[in-house]
Amino acid sequence: MSVVEQAVAVGGPELEQVRRLVTEIPGPRSRELAARRAAALPAGLTSAQPVFAAAGGGGVLVDVDGNSFIDFGSGIAVTSVGNSAARVVARATEQLQQFTHTCFLVNPYEGYVEVCEALNRLTPGDHEKRTALFNTGAEALENAVKYARMATGRTGVVVFDHAYHGRSMLTMAMTAKNTPYKKGFGPLAGEVYRSPMAYPYRAPGGAERATADALAALRDLIDVQVGADQIACVVLEPIQGEGGFIVPSPGFFPAVAELCRERGILFVADEVQTGFARTGDMFACEHEGVVPDLITTAKGLAGGLPLAAVTGRAEIMDTVHPGGIGGTYSGNPVSCAAALGVIESIEQEGLVERARQIGTAFLGRLREIAASSPVVGDVRGRGAMIAVELVRPGTTEPDPAAVAAVVKYCQERGLLVLTAGTYGNVLRFLPPLVMPDHLLAEGLDILSEAFAAL
Ligand code: PLZ
Helix, strand or coil: CCHHHHHHHHCCCCCCCCCECCCCCCCHHHHHHHHHHHHHCCCCCCCCCCCCEEEEECCEEEECCCCEEEECCHHHHCCCCCCCCHHHHHHHHHHHHHCCCCCCCCCCCHHHHHHHHHHHHHCCCCCCEEEEEECCHHHHHHHHHHHHHHHHCCCEEEEECCCCCCCCHHHHHHCCCCCCCCCCCCCCCCCEEEECCCCHHHCCCCHHHHHHHHHHHHHHHHHHHHCHHHEEEEEECCCECCCCCECCCCCHHHHHHHHHHHHCCEEEEECCCCCCCCCCCCCHHHHHCCCCCEEEECHHHHECECCEEEEEEHHHHCCCCCCCCCCCCCCCHHHHHHHHHHHHHHHHCCHHHHHHHHHHHHHHHHHHHHHHCCCEEEEEEECCEEEEEEECCCCCCECHHHHHHHHHHHHHCCEECEEECCCCCEEEECCCCCCCHHHHHHHHHHHHHHHHHC
16 A cells, blocks of 8 residues: 555545634734734734644644634635645655655656646646646746747736736736825736726626627727737636626636637636636636636645646647746645646546535635625625625625624634635635535634624
């Protein structure tokens, strides 16, 4: 029996799947660490939750005071197969004992190649593909733009309102929101152009016209303002993540891809947050049958070990000269081993289907909450990527204070939930796909009470 088979057979070091509070939140040990943190870390580096982590697994996160929280965040859509999942731990441990690093640019290794083969197989489209590995989502986006510029000989990059693509110098310019991401960090990279998003809930002409209106604006930007022959790529998240889990109105995503094809512009799907079973498809592009030219992935790819990828058409990826792409740690062997464990977990544990079940459970309960809570303006999402947008009753005016109150109520009762949204007024839910039903139900009960208490 291999190490992996053994770990899966015994089920790994499973944490008890319960919500349990044993101290006030944050507890004494977390408060002590918070004081040390305040003295050692810069003020601008913040955390959404006040509790320090000690262990995680299945659907729970245990803090340093022994409180066990139901985790509706997965470290922002990363630990989709669970924290310290058996297959991930076993493969990464085995790799740690073999070697931790060579630098793929110096000595290659099989794990890297295997991850690339898997991504070429799993991503949408049956054309010939190539994959290159990186460390972070932002780095994948940076490199997708490098490939697109090299392959097209053009420089322009088109992105959308509410987009989030990272915090590095280029991706900061591609990200829509000024504060906290861009304020004071300029000058921003040039040649980045922004188009309106087909955001059904906030479409100026109404939800029915969201697709047509946003497409008309994109066409105008491409053909009139910038010039199609200046544009290397259009980059779009299939469901916008940090922007507020904005599911584009039907038809928009495939129409953008088609418009790109007509203009010789490369279409890049940023699946950093949506990828790896999260939305009830292996990749969110599949929902409307879109085959992007390039796809960026990270987060859910390696169960929390840093790994990101650009997967694309071979003829695009092969245009870059030898040595033009790389990085000391890119495609680290331990991260690659973890990714192989993640992919195996998704495929063998039926997690794509599980994401759909979770989505059905969430949407049902959230629509019940919406029916009795006038602050809920919109309920949306797909699979296990679900959100509610909160507004002042009777209006569409964002209500970030209501979001903060719900988060605090949940936190104090042992449920971790995350926020999002350009206006800070979205509650988002990203449970690990392996969360047992009883924890999902318990978490949704707490959420329901939180709304009743508003
Ligand atoms: N593209 C679609 O969601 C990361 C950001 C957390 P990195 N989103 C979480 C924060 O506030 O820094 C993200 C994403 C999409 C790109 C990225 C960037 O991925 O791995 O954080 O660089």
